Amino acid sequence: MPTVLSFFVIAAYVVVLTFVAVRARAARRFSDFSLAGRALPLALVFGSLAATYVGPGFSIGFVGRGFKSGFLFLGIGLAYSVQNILVGLLIAPRLRALKDCHTLGDAIGQKYDRNCQIVAGIISVSVCTFFAAVMAHAGGVVINDIFGLPNWSSVIVVVGITALYTTFGGLRASVITDAFQFTTFAVLLPLTLLWVLIFHLDGGAATFARQAATATAGGLDSTPFIEIVGLVAAFLLGETLIPPYANRALASKTTRISRNGFMLAGVFSIVWFVVMISLGVAARSILPAGTDEDRVLLNLVGSLTHGGGYALLLVVLVSVVMSSLDSLLNAGAVAFTEDIVKPFAKLPDEKALNVGRGATIIIAAIAAAVAPAVPSVIVGLLICYTIWASAILPSLIIGLLVKRPRPLAGILSMGVGTFVAMSAIVFLFIFRSIIKAPAIIIPALGVALLAYALGHWLGRSKSGV
Amino acid sequence: MGIVIFAIVVVAALFAVCSGVWVATALVRAISRHRTTKAACRQQSGKTNNQDT
Numbered sequence: 081m082p083t084v085l086s087f088f089v090i091a092a093y094v095v096v097l098t099f100v101a102v103r104a105r106a107a108r109r110f111s112d113f114s115l116a117g118r119a120l121p122l123a124l125v126f127g128s129l130a131a132t133y134v135g136p137g138f139s140i141g142f143v144g145r146g147f148k149s150g151f152l153f154l155g156i157g158l159a160y161s162v163q164n165i166l167v168g169l170l171i172a173p174r175l176r177a178l179k180d181c182h183t184l185g186d187a188i189g190q191k192y193d194r195n196c197q198i199v200a201g202i203i204s205v206s207v208c209t210f211f212a213a214v215m216a217h218a219g220g221v222v223i224n225d226i227f228g229l230p231n232w233s234s235v236i237v238v239v240g241i242t243a244l245y246t247t248f249g250g251l252r253a254s255v256i257t258d259a260f261q262f263t264t265f266a267v268l269l270p271l272t273l274l275w276v277l278i279f280h281l282d283g284g285a286a287t288f289a290r291q292a293a294t295a296t297a298g299g300l301d302s303t304p305f306i307e308i309v310g311l312v313a314a315f316l317l318g319e320t321l322i323p324p325y326a327n328r329a330l331a332s333k334t335t336r337i338s339r340n341g342f343m344l345a346g347v348f349s350i351v352w353f354v355v356m357i358s359l360g361v362a363a364r365s366i367l368p369a370g371t372d373e374d375r376v377l378l379n380l381v382g383s384l385t386h387g388g389g390y391a392l393l394l395v396v397l398v399s400v401v402m403s404s405l406d407s408l409l410n411a412g413a414v415a416f417t418e419d420i421v422k423p424f425a426k427l428p429d430e431k432a433l434n435v436g437r438g439a440t441i442i443i444a445a446i447a448a449a450v451a452p453a454v455p456s457v458i459v460g461l462l463i464c465y466t467i468w469a470s471a472i473l474p475s476l477i478i479g480l481l482v483k484r485p486r487p488l489a490g491i492l493s494m495g496v497g498t499f500v501a502m503s504a505i506v507f508l509f510i511f512r513s514i515i516k517a518p519a520i521i522i523p524a525l526g527v528a529l530l531a532y533a534l535g536h537w538l539g540r541s542k543s544g545v
Numbered sequence: 546m547g548i549v550i551f552a553i554v555v556v557a558a559l560f561a562v563c564s565g566v567w568v569a570t571a572l573v574r575a576i577s578r579h580r581t582t583k584a585a586c587r588q589q590s591g592k593t594n595n596q597d598t
Binding site: 121259264277284 | 551555557558560561570575
């Protein structure tokens with residue numbers, strides 16, 4: 081039950097967040113709204129990237145996985161770290177180097193043609209909206225858990241506050257508040273781990289190592305090989321350059337900051353996974369063995385602290401959710417304006433800014449409406465990963481690396497990739513028992529790559545080259 | 546071995562805390578720089594007005 085102290089802690093957090101959001105100021109031009117004036121320094125690019133990818137899955141989810149399967153998920157999570165470092169080395173600087181580029185759709189439009197830009201824009205907006213719905217669902221669960229509010233009103237509170245500062249401040253407000261939220265959870269959760277290790281773990285280092293070894297061996301025994309392969313593929317490809325990350329690459333002050341921001345975020349993710357999984361491993365000596373995975377972090381802090389400590393955890397979890405949600409709302413709104421509206425209508429700057437703001441509100445409203453229907457955070461994220469990886473990645477990455485990519489290849493790959501990913505997801509729901517969720521990303525991506533190759537070959541024969 | 550794993554975990558936690566502090570410093574600099582820029586702009590426009598009058 082919430083106490084006076086917990087209300088005080090939460091009120092203090094809301095006051096500081098409001099102060100930070102107000103200081104981030106309202107965007108006055110579309111370039112402020114979409115790219116924060118292309119002037120972000122390294123620390124803010126890094127903090128914002130890390131705040132965006134550390135969502136409920138990389139916090140609550142990883143603590144639960146550490147509790148259940150020890151350091152097995154560190155190995156799987158490393159695929160994500162490698163992906164970030166590779167994007168930093170190979171893709172982000174190329175993206176930042178493109179001129180007049182606000183979105184991934186813009187990048188695809190410059191490399192292929194306008195039709196490809198529109199298709200990429202539709203996919204970007206849809207994926208951002210569904211990702212936002214997943215985050216809204218997670219935020220609703222946290223608020224509901226603490227205050228006992230009905231689910232729909234918990235979702236409205238989280239989405240409403242986030243949409244408010246994102247609508248007015250655009251990317252700059254999103255990045256500045258991300259930095260504040262990153263600071264909150266990057267300091268508080270590791271300190272919680274140190275506090276548990278030093279004061280609450282009977283047997284110290286030896287107990288921790290024994291628990292880690294037992295849990296990891298158990299995790300390896302109970303996880304089929306194909307599921308591990310699917311999870312590695314999902315972590316390696318699923319979140320690669322999703323629109324909020326691409327916006328941060330484009331908004332960096334220089335190409336060097338863009339590259340280093342991604343590489344640092346990749347290194348930080350390794351450290352973060354170690355901390356989260358260690359919290360789960362440490363919890364094995366404190367909580368009963370049958371504790372639900374998603375409740376390990378909440379129960380661990382709840383069992384060791386009262387009132388204020390639990391409220392601090394709530395603040396951390398709300399930060400985790402809001403920092404991902406604001407980035408998705410802004411990225412979706414910018415993609416809508418730049419890739420879907422602008423190719424059809426010439427928009428003066430002020431009008432583009434208003435369209436962007438309106439789109440933020442509409443995406444937030446759709447996300448809030450869809451949130452209660454999201455089956456679970458993990459399933460929701462896997463759906464987004466599968467669609468994104470197969471629909472966009474082949475066209476985007478090949479387009480950035482190859483000199484003269486062919487528009488037909490881009491359109492075919494995006495169309496076929498989306499269709500196959502959607503069909504695979506429908507199959508997943510019908511034949512839940514025989515298809516392993518994370519593994520569907522591999523065939524879907526394979527078909528999208530084949531479609532790209534076919535389009536490239538057909539395009540070449542058409543142009544007679 | 547146990548001590549090594551424990552030490553790695555503690556170092557990782559401290560590294561994460563330091564990252565948080567680094568980003569917090571950049572955040573403070575970013576929002577106070579904005580105030581300085583705004584104040585400078587206001588001062589500049591005030592000066593121009595005086596000259597006009």
